[in-house]
Amino acid sequence: xxxxxxxxxxxxxxxxxxxxxxxxxxxxxxxxxxxxxxxxxxxxxxxxxxxxxxxxxxxxxxxxxxxxxxxxxxxxxxxxxxxxxxxxxxxxxxxxxxxxxxxxxxxxxxxxxxxxxxxxxxxxxxxxxxxxxxxxxxxxxxxxxxxxxxxxxxxxxxxxxxxxxxxxxxxxxxxxxxxxxxxxxxxxxxxxxxxxxxxxxxxxxxxxxxxxxxxxxxxxxxxxxxxxxxxxxxxxxxxxxxxxxxxxxxxxxxxxxxxx
Amino acid sequence: xxxxxxxxxxxxxxxxxxxxxxxxxxxxxxxxxxxxxxxxxxxxxxxxxxxxxxxxxxxxxxxxxxxxxxxxxxxxxxxxxxxxxxxxxxxxxxxxxxxxxxxxxxxxxxxxxxxxxxxxxxxxxxxxxxxxxxxxxxxxxxxxxxxxxxxxxxxxxxxxxxxxxxxxxxxxxxxxxxxxxxxxxxxxxxxxxxxxxxxxxxxxxxxxxxxxxxxxxxxxxxxxxxxxxxxxxxxxxxxxxxxxxxxxxxxxxxxxxxxxxxxxxxxxxxxxxxxxxxxxxxxxxxxxxxxxxxxxxxxxxxxxxxxxxxxxxxxxxxxxxxxxxxxxxxxxxxxxxxxxxxxxxx
Numbered sequence: 001x002x003x004x005x006x007x008x009x010x011x012x013x014x015x016x017x018x019x020x021x022x023x024x025x026x027x028x029x030x031x032x033x034x035x036x037x038x039x040x041x042x043x044x045x046x047x048x049x050x051x052x053x054x055x056x057x058x059x060x061x062x063x064x065x066x067x068x069x070x071x072x073x074x075x076x077x078x079x080x081x082x083x084x085x086x087x088x089x090x091x092x093x094x095x096x097x098x099x100x101x102x103x104x105x106x107x108x109x110x111x112x113x114x115x116x117x118x119x120x121x122x123x124x125x126x127x128x129x130x131x132x133x134x135x136x137x138x139x140x141x142x143x144x145x146x147x148x149x150x151x152x153x154x155x156x157x158x159x160x161x162x163x164x165x166x167x168x169x170x171x172x173x174x175x176x177x178x179x180x181x182x183x184x185x186x187x188x189x190x191x192x193x194x195x196x197x198x199x200x201x202x203x204x205x206x207x208x209x210x211x212x213x214x215x216x217x218x219x220x221x222x223x224x225x226x227x228x229x230x231x232x233x234x235x236x237x238x239x240x241x242x243x244x245x246x247x248x249x250x251x252x253x254x255x256x257x258x259x260x
Numbered sequence: 261x262x263x264x265x266x267x268x269x270x271x272x273x274x275x276x277x278x279x280x281x282x283x284x285x286x287x288x289x290x291x292x293x294x295x296x297x298x299x300x301x302x303x304x305x306x307x308x309x310x311x312x313x314x315x316x317x318x319x320x321x322x323x324x325x326x327x328x329x330x331x332x333x334x335x336x337x338x339x340x341x342x343x344x345x346x347x348x349x350x351x352x353x354x355x356x357x358x359x360x361x362x363x364x365x366x367x368x369x370x371x372x373x374x375x376x377x378x379x380x381x382x383x384x385x386x387x388x389x390x391x392x393x394x395x396x397x398x399x400x401x402x403x404x405x406x407x408x409x410x411x412x413x414x415x416x417x418x419x420x421x422x423x424x425x426x427x428x429x430x431x432x433x434x435x436x437x438x439x440x441x442x443x444x445x446x447x448x449x450x451x452x453x454x455x456x457x458x459x460x461x462x463x464x465x466x467x468x469x470x471x472x473x474x475x476x477x478x479x480x481x482x483x484x485x486x487x488x489x490x491x492x493x494x495x496x497x498x499x500x501x502x503x504x505x506x507x508x509x510x511x512x513x514x515x516x517x518x519x520x521x522x523x524x525x526x527x528x529x530x531x532x533x534x535x536x537x538x539x540x541x542x543x544x545x546x547x548x549x550x551x552x553x554x555x556x557x558x559x560x561x562x563x564x565x566x567x568x569x570x571x572x573x574x575x576x577x578x579x580x581x582x583x584x585x586x587x588x589x590x591x592x593x594x595x596x597x598x599x600x601x602x603x604x605x606x
Binding site: 155159162165167173178180 | 307309335336337338339340341342343347349351352353354362363366367410411414
């Protein structure tokens with residue numbers, strides 16, 4: 001590996017370690033605050049379980065929704081001409097860089113009582129949580145899958161077509177399997193983003209325990225002196241941290257054996 | 261009617277490709293031409309990847325594309341035309357067996373049957389027992405063999421070869437050429453190649469395409485022996501000098517004169533003829549004489565058998581590696597008239 005080191009100035013190691021410490025120390029401080037004696041009781045308290053179940057349930061539903069609409073969208077962008085693809089990609093990226101609060105307000109103006117689709121009665125319900133999470137998580141999935149599909153190119157699809165395969169066969173046996181690393185990465189990132197969602201959910205779905213109060217909202221509420229105890233909040237925060245690490249390991253650990 | 265009949269007209273940015281091509285059922289025809297002559301465009305059009313601006317394509321008696329009314333455009337998946345290129349393009353996520361079984365499975369053959377057939381195909385191309393290898397575990401030559409098996413397992417009506425041997429080392433290329441010869445018997449094939457040897461080995465007839473049009477066609481050896489253009493002469497490794505018949509001999513614009521008993525020269529004077537002869541039949545002689553002409557040396561290249569001298573008026577293969585010619589020298593070239601063919605100029 002020594003040949004990969006290059007000739008970066010050695011003194012840059014100092015700010016590098018500061019940066020690393022800045023990222024790691026707060027997490028260590030959080031872990032240090034966990035009351036291990038009551039940890040199990042904290043995360044299994046009815047309020048915590050409610051938030052936990054709601055978070056994972058809505059996160060899974062949002063991820064499923066993202067797959068159903070995101071993979072086709074990614075395929076559309078990947079197979080568009082360069083100019084249209086750039087426009088579509090920009091449109092998909094907007095929710096990614098938008099503060100989630102703004103996303104929540106925007107959703108409220110579309111689905112809220114006074115909104116264009118207010119008749120659906122969606123705001124401040126559990127489905128609204130899923131909608132908010134889908135809104136913020138979809139770009140992650142679309143961009144990851146789109147990148148994978150585009151970099152694979154159309155040559156394998158053309159080869160498959162010449163061998164007599166129809167469009168659906170090509171999608172099922174060639175395009176999607178070749179994009180599998182991107183799809184897995186996209187799904188995992190999408191799920192992580194969905195269960196961590198706070199801003200859009202708070203504005204569009206509200207903070208009703210058992211209905212729309214997901215883990216991030218429960219934690220926030222606890223530190224404002226209401227809802228679950230702070231011990232429970234810390235335990236939930238630790239769970240979110242553990243989920244994030246697990247997600248990271250899933251993405252990194254995915255070493256596509258088959259694809260180049 | 262079976263085999264392949266096509267007239268392909270495709271407008272490109274710089275020129276128009278307009279090629280009429282036919283191959284009898286089971287016949288292999290070769291396509292040669294300089295880079296950019298439209299060979300790849302022709303193959304893409306036959307495969308259905310590039311729309312035609314004119315003409316039609318008939319595969320095994322079925323019109324798969326026609327521009328004139330009633331317009332026909334059959335998508336690539338329903339043409340039965342399979343392309344084998346320089347890159348084997350094996351599906352990287354499928355093992356060799358599944359790659360070969362892909363076409364039959366797409367056509368509805370039950371998976372178990374398709375896999376068994378695929379193993380038989382792998383046997384036929386010399387890869388018996390390697391069915392479970394992934395493409396990346398195979399050498400370039402083995403990948404190309406799998407690609408051949410995969411193409412033929414799909415029971416194509418026409419196979420298009422686009423220089424499938426170019427990326428391989430000479431030994432492997434020769435082996436794969438042998439495999440192609442064996443396996444393409446009875447399969448209608450259009451083979452694009454840069455190598456006259458491949459054309460002779462694989463094809464019965466040769467079409468030469470330059471600037472989007474067929475400039476010469478016919479049985480491979482006949483075309484190569486009677487090059488109608490500088491390009492064909494260069495791939496056939498022949499000298500070709502345009503001129504006219506004159507007084508029972510041949511003369512060209514530079515005043516070079518060859519005498520010959522060739523029947524072509526019994527024609528009236530002034531018939532345009534190209535003098536065609538092999539570099540190894542040319543001698544460098546001391547000075548002027550019958551059937552000799554002066555030329556300036558352009559460059560001297562060592563070759564496996566000696567040296568090759570490129571001059572302003574012909575290429576010479578000589579056996580003397582230590583010869584003292586260098587660029588700029590004037591030398592006298594002589595060719596035995598019995599070694600010269602005179603080819604009518606188009």
